[in-house]
Amino acid sequence: MKAARGAAAVLGQLPRPHRVGLAICSTVVLAATLWQPGSYVAQELNHRVEISVPASGWELLSEQNSEPLGAVVENNDPAFEIPTDELGQQLTQHAQRNHRHTVASGETLGGIFGQYGLPLADMYQMLEAEPALQQIGVGQRLEWTLDDNSAVESFTVHRSAKFTDHYQRTDNGYSYQRTEEAGELRPVRLSGRVSGSFYNSALAAGLNPNQIQEVVQALQWRFDFGRQARRGDRFAVTVEREYIDGKAVGRGEVKSLLYLNGNHEIFVSRHHDGQFYDVDGNSLDRALRRYPTAKRYRISSPFNPRRKHPVTGRISPHNGTDFATPIGTPVLSAGDGVVVKAQKHPLAGNYVVVKHGREYVTRYLHLHRMLVKPGERVTMGQRIALSGNTGRSTGPHLHYELIKKNRPVDAMKVPLPEAAPVPDGEIAEYGKIAREEKRVLQQTLNS
CATH class of the missing domain: 2.70.70.10 (Glucose Permease (Domain IIA))
Structure with a gap:
């Protein structure tokens, strides 16, 4: 009894908020002690429902790309843009967005579209225009141009030296046309001198933007036309054009180039495989x-x-x-x-x-x-x-x-530049043609 009175006296001396808190705690403890859970009888449930989820519907987080979905860096982010110089801007502004690919063993049309990130919807529309598109062969050359929205504007398949298939975007999908080589191919020599930028000087000499792009890319590992070209440099280019009834048709393909940069002489020639090599048959590409x-x-x-x-x-x-x-x-x-x-x-x-x-x-x-x-x-x-x-x-x-x-x-699939020379069995013939072509271009510059 004394203990109870003592406890009450102590509690009475506590501040009111403390007394309220102790009262609440005591009530909760008493309720928990007196509470008894109701008894129940466990019953076995025999009803089972199976839900089938297709495997294609699963997507593991561990297999996602490492950026959270929706947080991929956009290419139009100014901080993420790739710097370019004047020549790069000129090529981008004036030249069409041309791309090339030589079909390798085991490649399919869909696989090539995937390598370059081309819209598969465009491929299906082209197949509707002509299903033979999917029948591509090893060594055949594919060329395409893209519009400002990265859609395929035109697509060309060089089936052989004689036949070429063309697909062109229209308002209703793509049109198809097969052309047959009917004219005569003749070499045309163009020459010029660098008076400002190489790009403008090449335009003045008679090359079009696509041909300039061919030249710049052919020498991209050996000579930087944007940084190394100097006023007074001289150049001569052979362009192969098709003539029908004495009239030139088509844009012509660059076959060779001779460029004189001070005392530095650069020569390249295109082999029948479509690649450029120097006069000794060494590749200009770097792997x-x-x-x-x-x-x-x-x-x-x-x-x-x-x-x-x-x-x-x-x-x-x-x-x-x-x-x-x-x-x-x-x-x-x-x-x-x-x-x-x-x-x-x-x-x-x-x-x-x-x-x-x-x-x-x-x-x-x-x-x-x-x-x-x-x-x-x-x-x-x-x-x-x-x-x-x-x-x-x-x-x-x-x-x-x-x-x-x-x-x-796709870095894991797209063909990469290989520094392989002209094959041994072809080097003699190539060397003979390249040396003669270089001699003719030297005469062109000296005339």
Whole structure:
């Protein structure tokens, strides 16, 4: 009894908020003690419903590209644009968006469209115009042009030296036409002198924008016309044109070029395989690595420009290849080139951009550390960064992009430039033709 009175006295001395709190706690404890759960009898449920979910409906988060869906860096982001010089701007502004591909063994039409990120809807419309389009053969040359919306404007299949198939976009799909070589091919020599920019000087000499683009790309690994061309340089070009009844038709294909840059003489000639070589038959191309790492890593998300968001169903392109690399994995330059960007981006994280000649650019995203700076020249296989998990990323990885002629392509499938010479069995014939062509161009410059 004394203990109860003592406790009551102590409680009476406590502030009112403390007394209220103790009262509430005591009530809750008493209620929990007195409460007894109602008894029940377990019953076995024999009714079972099976729901079938198709395998195609599953999409593992671990297999998504490492940027959260909907957060892919847009190409129109000014901070993510690739710098270009005056010549690059002129080529982009005036030349059509021409692309070429030589069919290799095992390739299909759909696979080629996938490599270059071309709309499959365009391919199906062309097949409606002429189903024979899908019957492509090894060694056949494909050419296409794109409009401002990256749709296929025209598509050409060089079936043989005699027959060519043409597909042209119309208001109702595509039109189809097969042409037969009926005229005579004649070489036309054009010459000029650089008085301002090479581009404008070549236009003045009679070359059209597409031919200038052919020349610039043929020499992109040997000579930079935008940076190295100088006032007073001289050049001569052979263009092969088709004549019917004495009248030139078609734009003509560049066959050879002789360029004099001070005491530096540059000569290239096109072989029957469509590639350019020097007078000794050496390739002008420099190979690019297929993979930007020393060892192979699992591809966690492949190139897919038509990927759909699994929830919204909207197109959310994945314009690169994601490799599941641990943080700190050395990242290697895919080829010789110049670093044009090495900076931070809110979505891409730390990223590096390397320009390889005039045609190719590579991008490396979400890096842990950058090992190069803008303006630095790098060589194939050189360490340029360490992979990481920076920016808006769901896990450690390397996002790698290959860009060809300002368009992302599938780096794992698209043909890469190979530094292979003219085959041994053809080198004698090629050398004879190339030396004679060089002699004629020298005469053209001296006349």
